[in-house]
Amino acid sequence: MPCPRRTQISVEDTLWYHTVSRCVRKACLTGVDPNTGQSYEHRRDWVESQLLKLGEIFAIDIAAYVVMSNHLHLVLRIDIELANRWTDREVVEQWHQLFKGTELTQRFAKGELVEERNLSLLRRSIAQYRSRLSDISWFMRCLNEPIARMANKEDKCTGRFWEGRFKSQALLDEAAVLTCMAYVDLNPIRAKMAATPVSSDYTSIQRRIKAALEGGQPKSLLSFIGNERLNQSKGVNFALQDYLQLVDETGRILGKDKRGSISVSSSKILTQLNISTDNWVKLTSEFGKIFHGPVGTLHELTNYCDHLQKRRRHFAKCCKYLEDG
Numbered sequence: 001m002p003c004p005r006r007t008q009i010s011v012e013d014t015l016w017y018h019t020v021s022r023c024v025r026k027a028c029l030t031g032v033d034p035n036t037g038q039s040y041e042h043r044r045d046w047v048e049s050q051l052l053k054l055g056e057i058f059a060i061d062i063a064a065y066v067v068m069s070n071h072l073h074l075v076l077r078i079d080i081e082l083a084n085r086w087t088d089r090e091v092v093e094q095w096h097q098l099f100k101g102t103e104l105t106q107r108f109a110k111g112e113l114v115e116e117r118n119l120s121l122l123r124r125s126i127a128q129y130r131s132r133l134s135d136i137s138w139f140m141r142c143l144n145e146p147i148a149r150m151a152n153k154e155d156k157c158t159g160r161f162w163e164g165r166f167k168s169q170a171l172l173d174e175a176a177v178l179t180c181m182a183y184v185d186l187n188p189i190r191a192k193m194a195a196t197p198v199s200s201d202y203t204s205i206q207r208r209i210k211a212a213l214e215g216g217q218p219k220s221l222l223s224f225i226g227n228e229r230l231n232q233s234k235g236v237n238f239a240l241q242d243y244l245q246l247v248d249e250t251g252r253i254l255g256k257d258k259r260g261s262i263s264v265s266s267s268k269i270l271t272q273l274n275i276s277t278d279n280w281v282k283l284t285s286e287f288g289k290i291f292h293g294p295v296g297t298l299h300e301l302t303n304y305c306d307h308l309q310k311r312r313r314h315f316a317k318c319c320k321y322l323e324d325g
Helices: 043-057 080-085 088-096 102-108 116-132 136-155 175-187 204-213 240-254 266-272 276-291 299-307 315-321
Strands: 016-022 060-067 071-078 168-173
Touching: 016 136, 016 175, 043 060, 060 175, 060 204, 071 136, 080 240, 088 102, 088 116, 088 168, 102 116, 168 175, 168 299, 175 204, 175 240, 175 266, 175 276, 175 315, 204 276, 240 266, 240 276, 266 276, 276 315, 299 315
Parallel strands: none
Antiparallel strands: 016 071, 016 168, 060 071
16 A cells, blocks of 8 residues: 655655656557557657746756656755745745635735735645645646646546656665666666667756756756855755766666776766665666665665654665665
8 A cells, every 4th residue: 555645755854855657558658659659759848848847936956857658757856945935925926837826815926915814814825835835746746737638638538647646765865866866867778768868858867968068057957066065055966077977887888788887987976975886787777676665875764764653674675785885
């Protein structure tokens, strides 16, 4: 039986999560339907456009994403500080980009006077919106529902397009985050949908590479900040070029010809993460098979499970891949 979402997402323990949404009824999210030969490649635009739009509205950062033929992977970071910094008006304005809100919130957004007897109701609505705008379940709902409606209309059918629940994994430390990001970024290469990261269309890795070639980072994605943490409150704590090189070299190993190796310069990230080269290759090729719950070292996993009153034995055997440097 699926666990309640509140037992899988705990911002007190981690702000990072890996989510997966899968299609049902053999539906094609994108690609070409092998049964009918019909192309659904245009749906990639639907998904990516909606995803990046939500990244600007929610207090949730997008660290990695990939759109596959029948499922979607995301690595997300909840930005609680941003949600708390928003003024009441900013919260309402963000929410109204997605939903109409109430008559009271509409009046408040226009700067109209709200009667004192209605202030309590208005405050409750704003508090609810603020909470939802930093809630991964609401983020996934606002991503999946519009895509489902558009796909059902195109397919001339009704019913579910996605599985009833998206999968959510807590990423408990830097090793779990970076490994999961690389696993997501390398999905098209493992699936033989692309030969290289830069040729992987509608993915975060392609977007990062293109921006890097122009000397920058995409504004729509959470930035890599290297060691410059004093001037930035959030980001991926590694150098972008080091990550891109590591993903490229890992992709060569996972590619069809199996040629390639992890260079000394790239392995410095693995040294920082305390992950051996062999474990890195296994993790980035089999992450989804190895981990079926929270991801992290045994110490982090123990703290997480104790806090949420979970049994950790079911997940503990997987920790070795993140600890055997």
